[in-house]
Amino acid sequence: xxxxxxxxxxxxxxEGDNSIINCAYSNSASDYFIWYxxxxxxxxxxxxxxxxxxxxxxxxxVTVLLNKTVKHLSLQIAATQPGDSAVYFCAxxxxxxxxxxxxxxxxxxxxx
Amino acid sequence: GAGVSQSPRYKVAKRGQDVALRCDPIxxxxxxFWYQQALGQxxxxxxxxxxxxxxxxxxxxxxxxxxxxxxxxxxxxxxxxTQQEDSAVYLCASSLVRDYEQYFGPGTRLTVT
Numbered sequence: 081x082x083x084x085x086x087x088x089x090x091x092x093x094x095e096g097d098n099s100i101i102n103c104a105y106s107n108s109a110s111d112y113f114i115w116y117x118x119x120x121x122x123x124x125x126x127x128x129x130x131x132x133x134x135x136x137x138x139x140x141x142v143t144v145l146l147n148k149t150v151k152h153l154s155l156q157i158a159a160t161q162p163g164d165s166a167v168y169f170c171a172x173x174x175x176x177x178x179x180x181x182x183x184x185x186x187x188x189x190x191x192x
Numbered sequence: 193g194a195g196v197s198q199s200p201r202y203k204v205a206k207r208g209q210d211v212a213l214r215c216d217p218i219x220x221x222x223x224x225f226w227y228q229q230a231l232g233q234x235x236x237x238x239x240x241x242x243x244x245x246x247x248x249x250x251x252x253x254x255x256x257x258x259x260x261x262x263x264x265x266x267x268x269x270x271x272x273x274t275q276q277e278d279s280a281v282y283l284c285a286s287s288l289v290r291d292y293e294q295y296f297g298p299g300t301r302l303t304v305t
Binding site (some may be wrong): 087114116121122123124126129169171172178179180181182183184186 | 198234251298299
């Protein structure tokens with residue numbers, strides 16, 4: 081079946097450094113991808129999305145890169161702050177557009 | 193309301209009891225989704241509604257799980273004869289239309305003892 085997975089389960093970065101979180105997906109029919117941030121005891125919070133007709137999208141301090149050839153996407157966080165500490169999930173919309181398939185998550189720890 | 197709300201936030205049930213979890217989506221959102229999140233894992237899809245129609249229930253783990261959205265707004269996820277493996281966080285999400293970003297509620301943490 082389709083799956084979305086992450087390369088690094090835990091990422092520790094120094095405050096002020098840039099963070100890069102990677103994700104691989106298996107379903108080539110997916111055409112919409114989202115990064116979510118989840119803090120303890122809360123639901124996933126939307127960060128940024130990208131459609132398959134794009135290879136890069138920028139938001140405030142965040143950039144998502146999509147490489148459809150190798151079915152890989154990444155989330156870059158510039159000038160990482162302590163408030164960025166959370167679990168980050170990538171998710172791909174299924175080919176029928178009715179459900180998200182999530183990866184296992186990457187824990188981001190920001191050291192002050 | 194400003195976001196998706198869920199109630200109760202925490203539920204402890206004895207094995208064999210029935211539970212009902214409520215989701216209030218963002219007003220006007222057509223699509224509503226239920227996900228199950230086990231500890232340390234990503235959410236897994238359970239079921240999807242478009243208005244009052246349940247269009248996909250392929251993720252429901254057994255016939256003990258039942259979801260409804262009778263008036264196309266509030267939804268209830270019911271679990272009958274709860275088992276320990278049902279312990280998880282149940283997340284509800286809504287989106288304006290099908291292919292757009294999904295907004296999640298805080299979840300209901302279900303513990304079956």
